[in-house]
Amino acid sequence: MAGYLARRFVQMFLVALVAAICAYGMLYLVPGGPIDQLLAERQNAGQNRITEADIRRVRERFELDIYLPFRFTRWLIGWPAGPLPGGIGADWQIGCAVPGQVRLRYPDGRVEVVEEGCEVPVTMADLEGRKVSRGIVFGDFGISQVMLRGRPVTDLIMTRLPYTLYLMGTSILLSILIAVPIGVYSAVRQYSRFDYIMTTIAFIGASLPSFVFGIFAILLFSVLAKNAGLPYLPPGDAVGVRDYTIPLIGTVQAGSFLDRFLRFLMPCGVLTFINIAGWSRFVRGSMLEVLSLDYVRTARAKGVAERVVILKHALRNSLIPFVTLLAGILVALFSGALITETVFNWPGIGRLFIDALGRNDYNVVMALLIINVVLLLIGILITDILYTVVDPRIRLT
Amino acid sequence: MATSTTAVPLEEAAPRRSEGQWAIVFRRFRRHRLAMFCVGLLTALLLLSAAAPLIAPYERDAPNLTGRFLTPMGRDADGGLHILGTDHLGRDYATRLLYASRVSLGTAFTATLIASTIGIILGMLAGYFGGWVDMAISRFLEIVATFPTLLLLLILSSILVQNINAVPLPAWGASFLAFLFAVSEREARIIFAVILVLAFFGWTGTARLMRGMVLSVRENVYIESARALGASNVRILFRHVFPNALPPMIVDFTLGVNGTLVAESALSFLGFGIQDPTPTWGNMLGYAQSYMFQYPWMPLIPAMPILIASIAINYIGDGLRDALDPRQRG
């Protein structure tokens, strides 16, 4: 067991590292990137012409003035943060603050400015005094470059995490509690009216994208209900900023428990519905398969009561594949539902990812990505261990 | 018991599917009423999107600031009728929806086609050759499976869409896609970027399925006998393995199209996919969301085709599964 775990952890570390390198490379190797975007934004905002100093500042903020391999190691393990002990390598060039420019004159008279060489190099000594993370390997995700202007990414995540945790936690719990009985009952009463209705709803629920659901929910419960003078639900955000009045319920104070609860209902409902649709189908299919197996017939032939046949003999077996789905739950709990959070403007981690990506806050994007990969890997490990608990045929090897 | 114990003669399990068998499949599929109806719906959508440039009543991007947010059947200041109304820039909704269908459905089909092709080839190689080929492909599959797909999809898409010059597409490809989607070449590059991203993340399931199919088919006796008769690897792959693996692949492809369609809509909805002015169902819905409180009908118009296409494709997939492999019911 210890050996197995050790082997798994090494594997997991390697996979996470590969993912980190791929994602980091993807973000930074593509030409253009954050600096162009930022400069374009400024220009659009009607600010003054961008000066050389502006460019330098932005480059420094994104550490674009440090060569990619060093940028990556600084992000990964917080090194190099200055000259080596004893001042060795203080003058080693590890980046370039201002690229050199060369004018190319083509034979046809065209002139083009090409970046070539380096005008102002960055050395190890220059790194001293710069903010640097301890490295994500040691749990420091660095600073938020855009959204919080230099404050740690961790702060940002911690402000968003509670919202995601309670939204996802509630909906996942509700989904399991509802989906499993529905799936089981559908399978036991196969081809009954209940089964027919549930499978149709689940089919539609599972084939539709979540944002379409979200928007329909807002249309129905917020817009139409409000226009019709019925009690309605607030359409977005986790906490209101102004008091509002709902027919039959009365005035809801912004920030009150009722306010939070009402705003929680729709995103939670949509997520729960989507999960139920998928999971009840899964449980039904797996249950049907198990119900047709020999040992279920044996149990009946022994005179086991039908209820016990289903709840003891069949359910236990049919939930074995369900364990696989649990691998994703850990990730879902942390990273939330990207699309649903966005539709309902829910200030969770999923929404944070979209915002960070939209604003090129790469440290935030990378942090969330890495956390996701690691949690998924841990989820898979837990699943594999759980498998051996629920299915005696499986051994860890 | 008695119903299912009829032994299958060896000839029936042989790879060559005679025309008669496809006729049986077709007959079985036709019995699935709902699936037939869905085929009709999807065909109608495809025909409409194919004919978009011909039947669209207005110019796709022509703004009309005097006629913004017109209700369906509303008329603008010049008396022009807008069957589905206009958007926030006064562009004709019906026109944009037609073009959007072309882009959305086209993207979904193209991306799935690419993804399936990659998946089928890699899965076949892994399953058939085994050994280190299988090792390499399977390991890669495992690693990709641990990636948070949606996040990477968003990252890659946002990068590529911001830097369309980085999209590896030759000029002839761009003009072909521009023709296919009825868009400009610049737009075609963005669409291609999104197709690439979707295809890149869409092939793993197919590869895994194909690998499993090949492994099980390979175990069968007739491959042994084909090899004994001196058939070459390639010949065995295409004459024996492929036809047997085809039925589940068709189902996989159908459901894959829905997956890609939803993924593209989500990307575009969130603003990281195909960008305005190129219309897609997803980005039209994204814009409509901002105005839904004043104009509640707006999101319904692009949401409907997503709904219809998505459910229709899934029902078709379901019907196909029943028709192609009646044992896998449930």
Added chain:
Amino acid sequence: MATESRVVAGAARPTGRRGAELLRVEGLKTYFFTEEGVVQAVDGVDFILRRGETLGIVGESGSGKSVTSLSIMRLVSPPGRIVEGKIIFDGINLLDLDPEEMRKIRGDRIAMIFQQPTTALNPVFRVGDQIIETLEIHQGLKGEEAQKRCIELLSMVGLPDPQRRMRQYPHELSGGQCQRVMIAMALACNPELLIADEPTTALDVTIQAQILDLMRELREKIETAIMLITHDMGVIAEMADSVVVMYAGQVVEYADVQSLFTDPKHPYTRGLLNSMPVLGDEREELEVIPGTVPSLINPPKGCRFASRCSKRFEKCDQPPPMIELGANRRVRCWLYED
């Protein structure tokens, strides 16, 4: 061993006179209502099984023998349904019982073992617990008492080291061992009727012989009537007292085992016997019955075997009646009319 266990269980039941009628099946029809049509899997089956007797039911796959046994247990699952007939067990028509009453009979008075011992046991429970479950349901045995009885049963079926075995999971046992567990489970409550559906088909030849020996041995000890379903005439010859031959959902011949083997009447029975290898046989090739079992969705109007029968004549277009040839001899064939 068995006598000891009876004392422990304290459940010796009034077994009645050996040779008295235990089970009478009359006009049983079990149909499957599928999309392709109604499959007449069992179409008018009659037979009698006496206490202490072993009745063999023989036929090809698809002849309805398994469905017959499941019908007796009332375990036919949809789309199958018993549409007609009577199953009289010890004077009661099982088809009249409500599900709860039927459940109490299953595993207690009528037990069943199946073809695939490895899949017939639930993979996630220890084999001991699966046996104890039966004891708990029907005899209310719990805890140590149940464990003790379980160990007895396991040693009765010849599993060495039963204390250890009962804590193992089915996948840790071999096919033969699993079948022994199944038999122990079936005999846990000393049933009056044991239905064995192809109990040896899935096993290796040597294991087959061991299991058959075990069943014969236990039959003597427990005095259970056995309904043995098989397609193997060899197993019939070794085990059965009387035999029902089934073809396409119908009984085509009924006889005691001696007469059946020495003087088979129905052309199908003859075919079956001729296709059986016999040690020291002079024949170059075994005979094969040409053709296949007809579709049970639209079975032929006349004799169902006619299309494969070498002795067919005009009359075979009419459905043949069951013809009595003696006290314990019946055959469904026009050849034996009066």
